Amino acid sequence: MGDVNGDLITFERVTCSYENQQVLKEVSFRVAPRETKVIIGASGSGKTTVLRLILGLLKPDEGRIMIDGQEISGMTEEELIGLRRKIGMVFQEGALFDSMTVGENVGYRLFEEGQLSEAEIEDRVRHLLGFVGLEEAIDMMPDELSGGMKRRVAIMRALGAVDAKMMLYDEPTTGLDPMTARTICDLIRKLRDAQGVSSVMVTHQMADAFRVGDRFLAIHEGRVAFEGTADELRQCRDEHVRGFLV
């Protein structure tokens, strides 16, 4: 598993433009197996673009992106679909399919693959929802759920859909009350500890970042401003990074 260094994700001098604007400039970093990397930065600094690049939803202008040992920059959409089976993604606000029930959302990939019977899929979906205490919500529609419930369903959809080797979280706790945010963070840690899932989490909620992160990456105006552990981050002298900590 991983590339020659054993890393699951490798960015090498990645530059990316979006709508005629350079969003990332020569960004390099690595994510090791079982590691939770937290990406911090101001709104519009290019954090979410990193996640979109990992998933192949965007292509870099320059540089190399290796996911689980495979260079993905030149992959076709068909090839990327295979790769995405290893990655779960929790979008900001959840991005649940609003015309489907909670159960259909969580079992989406299983229904698509058509290899299991409906009863088997329902069992698996109930098990996943039970993991986050939402088994009763299986027949509810997404617009009947609170923000925190939506995020938990979104995590289970991402996890239930893939043989997850890695999970990506785009601001999973933004807009949630502290108690719910803590529940989401505990869940992210539980997934890492119990299932050995590597994670990349984008956030600007520093309390949540320290709660789940093993290593941190700060992006400022599209460039890497810092990379290191929590202790190194606390001692960092870069004014832009410090601005986040206070």
Next chain:
Amino acid sequence: MSPAEQIKGWVAEVQSLARLTGRAGAALVQRPWYGKEMVEQMDLLGVGSLGIVILTGLFAGMALAMQFSVELASFGAKSFLGRAVTVSILRELGPVLTGLMVAGRVCSGITAELGAMKVTQQIDAMRVLGTDPVKRLVLPRIVAVVVMLPILTVISDAMGVLGGFFISFFVSRIGSPIYWSEVGQAFSFENVVGALIKPFLFGFIIAIVGCDHGLRTAGGTKGIGLATTRAVVFASVLILVANFLLTKLLVGFFGWAT
């Protein structure tokens, strides 16, 4: 916006449509096909448009019959009212009016639905979960509209001819056998073929423009509104241009006198 930028924008629109058409064509020959989704869309987009199409056909037919009745009376040719109404409806009014009405209802609906999915990242989520949105969302809508619009046009045509009959019988006082006999005369092979070819193309235009604008939506709820308006305008203009070109082709093919 300068005229050059406007032309560039239109070229980009056509380019984007061509690209999506290519991807939808490729999706048509690859599994999975989402048959259940297609049937659902036929019900939603096709059967759901029945009311508006019936009313459009009926009132257009009545208005047309009234106009023709006055003009034909001045030539002493009121008995030809049935034929005049039917030919006009079959060749032009039925397909174009139905196309425009369905464009207003269906194209806007498709753009708004896919646009909302785009801005709430549901389209990205679908891709991440291993589903090609062209296969799951675009192709079923194209198939549904292309299949349903000809059927809706036939219904609209029938209502138009019926509307013409009401005016002919109750206002112009033309006997029922005369009207229906003239209607029968208008049902020539070329008129029927012409009436059925156009809706297939118009249906494709409505679906592909709606899907393309929906999938390119950006900018939140305001963006959805803008995309919807643009899609309906673009689809309506394309229908009118395509109608002219197709009519020109049919006139040449069937040798209709011009």
